């Protein structure tokens with residue numbers, strides 16, 4: 001049966017998967033959700049014999065029903081190739097009583113690569129399907145990580161351009177180096193004289209400029225966005241949960257049908273929502289363990305039913321989870337409201353206005369699949385140190401938050417169900433925090449020396465992503481004032 005996509009904020013509207021991918025966000029501000037969650041149509045046993053790419057096809061074909069087999073296979077082939085440093089794409093590593101699903105073997109050594117390596121291909125295929133001749137221009141403001149992952153995904157993809165604005169003095173030296181060394185004629189990286197909010201506001205302004213849009217249309221361009229609420233990012237994330245289960249089955253770690261738990265270090269709620277969708281497809285998942293850092297809005301939400309962003313924003317050693325508005329939660333809200341768009345819109349309006357909302361008891365009763373908790377900075381560091389000492393495996397700070405929360409869950413519930421922990425970044429991406437957690441003596445070293453030291457103690461090669469930026473030439477040195485951002489876009493597109 002075909003899957004169509006509805007907005008979480010209004011009734012009626014229904015678009016195909018390719019239209020939803022092209023649009024990103026619905027015009028009413030809502031998120032696109034599938035009208036039903038399709039069931040897996042292969043047995044778990046059959047799935048256990050498949051490669052990552054084959055598994056991805058089996059999952060994605062069920063959601064992206066207006067894509068042909070050839071289109072989907074082509075997208076998958078182009079995404080999950082030698083850009084990843086292992087054929088397995090997402091290996092599973094057993095350590096300290098859990099299975100770590102390593103989602104960081106892509107070009108920027110973090111889990112955003114899992115989706116951003118395929119989104120450009122889904123976008124261009126969607127454009128072709130909908131008879132759009134224009135080149136797609138991706139415009140992104142970044143505080144560091146997403147920018148590079150998007151650049152790596154779109155670089156060299158025909159029919160696309162990507163322009164990334166970052167705060168010139170607001171990203172780490174490594175993050176900046178990663179971006180300004182990005183190859184590809186279709187890429188542009190610009191440091192702006194301002195902070196991340198200035199960059200984001202500038203991008204929104206350019207997006208909303210009707211005159212510019214008309215001029216672009218004339219020259220054969222149109223804007224699109226690569227942000228994490230696009231279903232073209234969500235659907236590819238479901239695949240690795242199916243793959244992980246199938247792998248455990250293949251290796252005899254679980255019996256067919258035996259439930260597993262999944263623990264996910266959470267920020268925007270995209271990754272864990274993908275696990276929830278996998279469960280709803282029929283994958284035997286018990287609890288979805290939602291791990292937060294000190295920005296624990298989600299923990300409070302799961303314990304009280306109140307979502308409240310009015311609180312101090314804490315900077316932690318797991319920056320990709322430093323978030324007070326988890327955008328993808330809206331999809332879960334819609335679901336537990338019984339697909340009630342009016343109710344969802346009302347709650348989101350309250351979030352926009354007062355910065356908080358409270359769900360009904362009926363809605364709260366449907367959250368029993370989830371367990372929420374959080375880990376503070378010290379617990380996170382202790383978890384890295386302990387797991388390293390016990391078994392030599394080194395976690396990054398985000399993954400360590402999930403490992404710490406999983407520990408709390410087990411202690412509280414005595415639930416011994418086998419558990420997969422989503423490992424969202426390589427420890428080489430957050431080397432300083434990781435090495436300091438293991439021994440404060442490392443703090444004296446520079447970043448590259450730290451990477452070498454980590455390589456030695458963890459017995460893992462320094463990833464290519466880090467090796468490369470040591471020597472790669474800077475190819476982007478453009479800077480501009482905030483009010484010049486639009487001119488930079490015009491110049492790059494030769495408008």
Ligand SMILES: *Cc1c(COP(=O)(O)O)cnc(C)c1O
Pocket residue numbers: 110111112145228265266267268269270271272320321398424425
């Ligand atoms: C983005 C990110 C997360 C959070 O994932 P969400 O899908 O936003 O919940 C966790 N860890 C790392 C390393 C990330 O980059």
